[in-house]
Amino acid sequence: MTIVAVAKKAREASRRVADLPGSVRNAVLLDLADRIAGRETEILTANSEDMKAAEAAGVDAPKLKRLKLTPEGLRQMREGLRQIAGLPDPVGQVTRSYTVPSGLKVEKVRTPLGVIAMIYEARPGVTIDAFALCFKAGNACLLKGGKEADRSNRLLASIARESLDANGAPADAMHAITSSDREELKTMLTLSDDIDLVIPRGGAGLIRFVHEHSRIPTIQHFHGVCHVFVDKGADLEKALEIVATGKTSAPATCNTTECVLVHKDVAEAFLPRLIERAGKDGVEIRGDESFVGAAKGAAHVRSATDADWGTEYLDLILAARVVDSFDDAVAHIGRYSSGHTEAIVTEDNATAEDFCRRVRSSCVLVNASTRFNDGFQLGLGAEIGISTSRIHAYGPMGLEGLTIERFVVRGDGQTR
Structure with missing residues (x-):
């Protein structure tokens, strides 16, 4: 037929x-x-x-x-x-x-x-x-x-x-x-x-x-280039778990965390902890100069290339970058995001609200893993996929x- x-x-x-x-x-x-x-x-x-x-x-x-x-x-x-x-x-x-x-x-x-x-x-x-x-x-x-x-x-x-x-x-x-x-x-x-x-x-x-x-x-149910931004007002314990498990719990799914952005004001405290955790979890970090410097030669951290920003790895690989400001984080997401899922970790409510307003992906989360952009997890019961087209259906x-x-x-x- x-x-x-x-x-x-x-x-x-x-x-x-x-x-x-x-x-x-x-x-x-x-x-x-x-x-x-x-x-x-x-x-x-x-x-x-x-x-x-x-x-x-x-x-x-x-x-x-x-x-x-x-x-x-x-x-x-x-x-x-x-x-x-x-x-x-x-x-x-x-x-x-x-x-x-x-x-x-x-x-x-x-x-x-x-x-x-x-x-x-x-x-x-x-x-x-x-x-x-x-x-x-x-x-x-x-x-x-x-x-x-x-x-x-x-x-x-x-x-x-x-x-x-x-x-x-x-x-x-x-x-x-x-x-x-x-x-x-x-x-x-x-x-x-x-x-x-x-x-x-x-x-x-x-x-x-x-x-x-x-x-x-x-x-379109496009690929998921999902970001987590660790703000200067973040609880770093929360941030570590959100980033680490967002990558490791199901690395081959479209809502896995593919890139972490870290505010420069918390980079000195956060980068060594994330690098150590990634090593224990078997995650390769492809980072900017700040991450490579903080790694002190750790084998699982290598220099990122331009191709790493905006890449959906679907594997135990995490792109990582330090940003100078909230605006720089939003700009990075605006350029490289696929419109799927983005998260911010912060205890500053005003910053969280600004992030939700300015980032237009199908799901924006505050202090929660990108892995929650899922129909069942969001109370829909089930989903046919996650729409990244801005029409009648956007998101799960x-x-x-x-x-x-x-x-x-x-x-x-x-x-x-």
């Missing part, structure tokens, strides 16, 4: 999905969780074959880590499905209600987007997460995963379609696009009559490709981000 035909089937299915009762949508997700539990061995076998092929192809370590499925990962996948099923249904939610002078009663009501195409790299778990969120929000979806996860994605998609069919929902509400043909992907990105939104989630090359070829509205995209608001107006014969 061609991608054009697949998109048309998804469009037809989207109309049925939008009309399904929330109870049916929830039943599909709960059924899918049970089916994944029953076929765990089969899923892990398919994933093992993907891993072997990826290793043989020389895929790098961070991508291999994202590709791998484990029994614990599948348990979390099942739990995620159950949690999404338990979330409030966004479809039909009235977000605002008022009466205008003409007597018209106006409501803003959430409604499904329609058909969502998501393009992502070696993350087979996204196949289930994305389907669950799109479907719960009343949408059909086309999911284009990376070729490295081909076997895993095919199997997970087929299980999802089984759950749809078993519960009286259209199986065409979920399609996994497994072709690695770039020309087919280009064609998909032109199908504006049948696809309402494209969400690319991956590296800079993928984002750029979609941006250049899509005729469909696009929300939960169920509400997969709907739009429209006007429903009730009158009593008013004319104009």
Whole structure:
């Protein structure tokens, strides 16, 4: 079946999905969780074959880590499905209600987007997460995963379609696009009559490709060049833990801390402590002259180059720089940030508020790790990704981000 035909089937299915009762949508997700539990061995076998092929192809370590499925990962996948099923249904939610002078009663009501195409790299778990969120929000979806996860994605998609069919929902509400043909992907990105939104989630090359070829509205889930600024008013104990764990707790994620900026007034006290902690944690620091000087020849500290500022390492590497002032920190972030996540560590409330006002990334934190820019951690229940596009959804995209608001107006014969 061609991608054009697949998109048309998804469009037809989207109309049925939008009309399904929330109870049916929830039943599909709960059924899918049970089916994944029953076929765990089969899923892990398919994933093992993907891993072997990826290793043989020389895929790098961070991508291999994202590709791998484990029994614990599948348990979390099942739990995620159950949690999404338990979330409030966004479809039909009235977000605002008022009466205008003409007597018209106006409501803003959430409604499904329609058909969502998501393009992502070696993350087979996204196949289930994305389907669950799109479907719960009343949408059909086309999911284009990376070729490295081909076997895993095919199997997970087929299980999802089984759950749809078993519960009286259209199986065409979920399609996994497994072709690695770039020309087919280009064609998909032109199908504006049948696809309402494209969400690319991956590296800079993928984002750029979609941006250049899509005729469909696009929300970018770009790379995370996340900064922590240790202000002169910082509690240095807090700062040390926020920076260190922001890098080490999950270095291959988009919300990991990639760069630390330290105010010159606390550099003498803070740099030796951070350098020592990084050595214990196995973190390489790529620092400016101040960091290199403070390292006193430590092997894990090396001089940064211009290329290090603005780099998403997804590894145990941390860019580090001393800045002369708050304004210099904000300027550095403005130049090198990807608009994902930035944090300030300070006990000065006025400085914290100024930082939140001037830094326009999708999530700005005060005295907390960049790792908290996550849908679950921020109370959304789950997320399809973190939008770095400044449109209707900015930051973690939960169920509400997969709907739009429209006007429903009730009158009593008013004319104009």
